[in-house]
Amino acid sequence: MEMQRQQLPSMVLRLVCESIIDNLGEKSLRLLMTQSGLQAYYQDGKLPPADNSPSITLPEFSRLFTTMFGIFGDRGIKPILLRAGRYNLRHFRETNKTLATLAGAAFKVLPTDAKIKLVLSRSVKAAEELLQVDHSFSETPDGYLIEIKDSPYCVGIESDHGVCYVAQGFYSEAVTWATNQQHHVEEINCRARGDDCCRILISREPIS
Numbered sequence: 702m703e704m705q706r707q708q709l710p711s712m713v714l715r716l717v718c719e720s721i722i723d724n725l726g727e728k729s730l731r732l733l734m735t736q737s738g739l740q741a742y743y744q745d746g747k748l749p750p751a752d753n754s755p756s757i758t759l760p761e762f763s764r765l766f767t768t769m770f771g772i773f774g775d776r777g778i779k780p781i782l783l784r785a786g787r788y789n790l791r792h793f794r795e796t797n798k799t800l801a802t803l804a805g806a807a808f809k810v811l812p813t814d815a816k817i818k819l820v821l822s823r824s825v826k827a828a829e830e831l832l833q834v835d836h837s838f839s840e841t842p843d844g845y846l847i848e849i850k851d852s853p854y855c856v857g858i859e860s861d862h863g864v865c866y867v868a869q870g871f872y873s874e875a876v877t878w879a880t881n882q883q884h885h886v887e888e889i890n891c892r893a894r895g896d897d898c899c900r901i902l903i904s905r906e907p908i909s
């Protein structure tokens with residue numbers, strides 16, 4: 702996949718747009734794109750193409766999120782972005798080479814912990830390629846930890862909790878894919894709360 706630096710694949714923007722339309726309607730999307738100065742990506746009611754062609758730049762993408770929080774508020778936008786994150790993972794699970802190879806029979810017989818680690822580390826790699834932002838994956842006594850250095854989802858947003866909902870949805874879908882169960886996913890650090898970077902912690906055990 703050849704891509705110019707700092708340009709995201711069109712599908713990423715498309716999934717966010719679809720999520721906005723489904724939940725808030727087409728008018729809300731138009732308002733959002735206009736207020737973000739991104740009308741060029743949504744002209745004559747035509748959504749960005751559902752493919753991996755180079756599209757919105759990373760700074761533009763961040764601007765979209767800042768504007769979203771401004772217009773719809775944290776509570777309004779949270780479920781929409783969590784959903785967009787889950788759909789992102791599902792989409793890239795099918796189209797991204799790093800993730801698609803995990804579908805084989807050998808994967809299915811791995812122990813749960815190995816499955817989780819494999820899926821999460823590959824998902825982190827996929828997100829890193831996608832956003833061209835440094836990520837890291839590690840294990841701690843509390844669970845699995847994903848660190849995002851310069852998350853595009855919380856630029857200019859102030860909050861007392863983590864607001865990188867697309868990333869939260871993305872990794873929550875990833876771990877569910879690995880275990881077929883829901884795990885506790887929490888953004889324990891976020892730049893929106895003044896932390897140095899964003900950290901997402903995923904519980905070792907599923908939610909009972």
Ligand SMILES: [Zn+2]
Nearest residue numbers: 855865891899
């Ligand atoms: Zn964050």
